[in-house]
Amino acid sequence: MFKIILEREKCIGCGTCAVICPSSFEMGDDTKVNLQKGEEKSEGIVREVEEESCNKDAADACPVQCIHIKEI
Numbered sequence: 468m469f470k471i472i473l474e475r476e477k478c479i480g481c482g483t484c485a486v487i488c489p490s491s492f493e494m495g496d497d498t499k500v501n502l503q504k505g506e507e508k509s510e511g512i513v514r515e516v517e518e519e520s521c522n523k524d525a526a527d528a529c530p531v532q533c534i535h536i537k538e539i
């Protein structure tokens with residue numbers, strides 16, 4: 468299992484993650500990205516997934532490094 472953590476306040480709304488991994492990331496109306504099925508927690512918006520899949524590529528491509536993946 469992996470945990471995706473989005474520090475949404477740092478997002479600059481470039482849209483890269485939503486192109487690379489639309490199953491997790493979708494642009495919001497406020498020009499920041501939303502983590503689909505994410506829950507708001509103290510560390511950020513969090514979602515647990517079985518596989519890293521495209522989330523890793525999205526995290527690597529984020530220009531402000533506000534997407535983090537942790538193995539749990």
Ligand code: SF4
Binds near residue numbers: 531
């Ligand atoms: S790649 Fe990073 S900065 Fe760009 S929309 Fe996604 S989270 Fe925001």
